Amino acid sequence: MNLPIRTQRLTLRAHSPEDVSALQAIYCQPEVARFLLDEPWTQELAEAKVKERLPRTDLVGPAEALALIVEANGTVIGDVALWLTDTEYRVAEIGWVLDPVFGGKGFATEAVQAVLNLAFHHYDCHRVIAQMDARNEASSKLAGRLGMVKEAHHRQDWFSKGEWTDTLIYAMLSTDK
Numbered sequence: 001m002n003l004p005i006r007t008q009r010l011t012l013r014a015h016s017p018e019d020v021s022a023l024q025a026i027y028c029q030p031e032v033a034r035f036l037l038d039e040p041w042t043q044e045l046a047e048a049k050v051k052e053r054l055p056r057t058d059l060v061g062p063a064e065a066l067a068l069i070v071e072a073n074g075t076v077i078g079d080v081a082l083w084l085t086d087t088e089y090r091v092a093e094i095g096w097v098l099d100p101v102f103g104g105k106g107f108a109t110e111a112v113q114a115v116l117n118l119a120f121h122h123y124d125c126h127r128v129i130a131q132m133d134a135r136n137e138a139s140s141k142l143a144g145r146l147g148m149v150k151e152a153h154h155r156q157d158w159f160s161k162g163e164w165t166d167t168l169i170y171a172m173l174s175t176d177k
Contacts, residue, residue: 001058001122005068007114010107012068012080015053019069020046022076026099035133036097037160059084059092059123066118070098070111077102080115082128090126092119096139108142116146120174127173133158134166143170 004013024046026032033040041049056067065083069076078098085091094115098108119125130148132139144150148170156164 001060001066001118003057003068005114005118007110009072010111010114011071012111012114013071014057015050015067015069015079017050017054019076020050023050023069023079026076026078026097029100031100032097035136035139039161053079053081056081056083066115068111068115070107072102072107077107078111080111082115082119085129090124092123092125092128094119094128094130096142103138108138109145112142113146116172116177120172120177125174127171129169129171132168132170133160134168136168140168140170143168146172147176148172149176 004011024041024043027038027041027046030040038045053067056063056065059066059082064087065081067081068079070078070080078096080094080096082092082094085093094112096108096112116128119128130143134153149172150168151171152169154167154169157167158165
């Protein structure tokens with residue numbers, strides 16, 4: 001697969017060590033970390049997370065994951081990840097984070113749509129799911145806008161940050177595209 005991926009307004013590219021500060025500035029925000037598994041990122045955690053993501057450049061190969069930085073006009077505004085959960089049956093999971101400063105402009109929709117297209121048309125995935133904290137209305141709305149179908153609402157299935165939380169599961173099939 002050839003990176004970067006370009007959309008009308010965005011560039012999606014592999015992570016680099018130089019992304020640590022930009023991602024830390026996004027992930028350290030309490031409103032970003034609220035629905036994620038991690039606490040707000042420190043500089044040290046950002047360095048570790050970027051290091052983990054550096055080899056995630058293709059679903060083919062040992063990583064079986066694709067972690068992409070989302071840039072608008074050269075500014076890092078978030079990231080999108082796609083990883084295989086079932087290699088044999090071509091099932092993947094997708095996740096995304098966008099700096100709230102850039103919310104409401106369609107950037108998340110554009111970035112996630114590009115990665116879904118990649119999943120179905122380049123990697124021949126049969127199914128892509130997105131799991132999210134049920135309180136994360138922005139992600140739930142985004143999944144719906146993209147045409148993902150809400151398949152489940154699991155009640156208090158995850159203990160995170162000192163409380164039981166609900167999980168929503170959205171999915172898209174290759175035949176939905």
